[in-house]
Amino acid sequence: MKDIDSQPSWFMFHYYREQSKIIENFNGFGYESYSVMQKRPIQIGIYYLVEFARQEEQRESRSSTVGSQRCSRIQMEGKVALVTGGAQGIGKAIVRGLMEKGASVALIDIAVEKGEEYKNVLDKEFGSDKSLFIKCDVTKKDQLKDAFQKTVERFGKLHIVINNAGINNEKNWEKTINVNLTGMIRGTHLGLKYMRTQNGGEGGLILNMSSLAGIMPVAHQPVYTASKFGIIGFTRAIAAASDVGQYGVRINTICPGFVNTDLLQTIDKEENMGEYFQYRDNIKAMMDQYGIHEPTSVVQGVIDLIENENLNGAVMKITVSAGIHYEEYGPQYQPKM
Numbered sequence: 001m002k003d004i005d006s007q008p009s010w011f012m013f014h015y016y017r018e019q020s021k022i023i024e025n026f027n028g029f030g031y032e033s034y035s036v037m038q039k040r041p042i043q044i045g046i047y048y049l050v051e052f053a054r055q056e057e058q059r060e061s062r063s064s065t066v067g068s069q070r071c072s073r074i075q076m077e078g079k080v081a082l083v084t085g086g087a088q089g090i091g092k093a094i095v096r097g098l099m100e101k102g103a104s105v106a107l108i109d110i111a112v113e114k115g116e117e118y119k120n121v122l123d124k125e126f127g128s129d130k131s132l133f134i135k136c137d138v139t140k141k142d143q144l145k146d147a148f149q150k151t152v153e154r155f156g157k158l159h160i161v162i163n164n165a166g167i168n169n170e171k172n173w174e175k176t177i178n179v180n181l182t183g184m185i186r187g188t189h190l191g192l193k194y195m196r197t198q199n200g201g202e203g204g205l206i207l208n209m210s211s212l213a214g215i216m217p218v219a220h221q222p223v224y225t226a227s228k229f230g231i232i233g234f235t236r237a238i239a240a241a242s243d244v245g246q247y248g249v250r251i252n253t254i255c256p257g258f259v260n261t262d263l264l265q266t267i268d269k270e271e272n273m274g275e276y277f278q279y280r281d282n283i284k285a286m287m288d289q290y291g292i293h294e295p296t297s298v299v300q301g302v303i304d305l306i307e308n309e310n311l312n313g314a315v316m317k318i319t320v321s322a323g324i325h326y327e328e329y330g331p332q333y334q335p336k337m
């Protein structure tokens with residue numbers, strides 16, 4: 001490696017952090033690293049102090065806004081939401097969670113029977129004027145455009161969009177990209193069309209459903225992984241654009257770990273997994289290792305992001321081990337304006 005003095009600071013921090021791990025477990029291995037550390041104890045201290053202070057500052061600023069009295073929390077009563085893939089699974093749980101908070105909800109889905117059944121249940125619990133089911137395939141731009149238009153015609157405004165619809169299909173991988181990524185991008189653009197204050201909208205929140213597979217590549221779901229990484233990149237970028245452009249719309253991603261829905265069943269289907277079907281036990285082993293949530297565990301994260309106006313662009317993670325927390329990005333990885 002060329003002289004590390006000429007490396008950028010972020011590199012040197014991570015280099016020394018890795019070196020220090022070798023020192024901590026020093027057992028005669030890594031002698032050359034030990035000698036490096038001996039030569040540069042001051043630089044190590046400086047980088048650790050700078051980075052630790054920065055991360056502490058980030059944690060404090062986020063914790064001081066999430067859940068505390070000081071952060072401004074919007075009320076959901078009277079708000080209007082649209083949820084894609086709302087007929088089952090995580091989307092179905094989100095629909096109920098929003099309605100229990102007083103929002104009116106349009107649930108859009110290709111699963112007509114499930115959607116209509118769920119609408120009947122919601123009517124009995126919340127009244128027939130509080131929800132709307134629209135048959136819609138998010139990969140068909142005219143259907144998606146029509147669903148947003150019908151929602152605004154029915155409820156007058158739009159404040160919350162949850163781009164949740166998603167599939168797992170490594171065999172028909174173009175379909176996975178069309179549903180998970182292209183459908184989400186269209187849903188975000190349509191949400192901004194109706195919600196941007198410059199367009200006469202009342203602002204609000206767009207929430208795009210990624211996954212921990214959008215942070216940790218999953219070997220046996222490369223296209224699913226690509227779609228979920230794309231959701232995070234797109235959302236962080238357009239959230240920054242919303243800031244700069246003063247759209248009045250916050251845009252976030254949620255990255256759950258494994259959640260107990262029909263999606264998990266696709267692991268056992270060759271028509272979904274294709275060449276990766278042979279590795280299905282590897283994914284099952286991950287589920288055993290990391291645990292599986294119920295869909296309701298995602299709802300609190302959604303509500304936190306809706307009610308807290310200080311988190312535009314944040315990437316929320318929801319895991320069995322750590323619950324709700326946020327992905328940390330170093331200064332060099334902040335959106336470039």
Ligand SMILES: NC(=O)c1ccc[n+]([C@@H]2O[C@H](COP(=O)([O-])OP(=O)(O)OC[C@H]3O[C@@H](n4cnc5c(N)ncnc54)[C@H](O)[C@@H]3O)[C@@H](O)[C@H]2O)c1
Nearest residue numbers: 085088089090110111137138165166211258259261262263
């Ligand atoms: N289940 C998990 O382990 C998990 C973990 C992290 C993220 N996610 C993500 O959560 C989201 C919801 O997944 P889920 O687990 O609830 O799956 P699910 O299969 O139970 O529900 C997905 C819903 O989306 C609908 N849908 C699929 N294609 C559609 C299309 N073209 N147009 C409209 N609706 C469509 C389905 O009909 C279904 O109602 C997905 O984006 C998924 O990637 C799931």
Ligand SMILES: CCCCC[C@H](O)/C=C/C=C\C=C\C=C\[C@@H](O)[C@@H](O)CCCC(=O)O
Nearest residue numbers: 168211212213257258263264267290319321
């Ligand atoms: C058949 C498709 C199912 C896909 C479901 C889902 O979208 C994919 C999840 C992929 C990986 C999940 C990993 C979960 C890890 C966490 O539980 C966590 O413990 C790892 C540490 C991450 C962190 O907290 O930063």
